[in-house]
Amino acid sequence: MSIAMLIVFGIALVATGVSVTFMIASAVPQPMLQRAQEHGRFAGLAADDQNGGSGKQVSAGRPNLGNQAINAI
Template sequence: MSIALLVVIGIALVAGGVGVTFALASALPQDVLQRAQDNGRYAGLTADDQGGSTGTRATTGARNLGHQTINAI
């Protein structure tokens, strides 16, 4: 298998992924996109966010126990 064939296959796979992504984004209704924008992973992370959450340290609720040794058999 030559390098040129591998490059062509790679480009075809990337183009296929782009096409599928575009088709999925085009097929979703506008209300689904709006709900995802409001409640999605990056909801509330705008530059004008006044909640004070930008730049603050995220805590998991667990105590910081320092360095611990893992005892395994």
């Protein structure tokens, strides 16, 4: 197989990936997009979610890990 054929195959593979990604993104319903815009990108995607987000609040700071020793060999 020549290098030109590999380049054409690579471009075709990337184009296929782009088109599939576009089709998946186009299939997302508008209400879900609006809710994601208002509440964050994972809001309402849990199976048991009724009225609000599905996760718990995470602090932006460093987590409190307490006193820990690093054992290195």
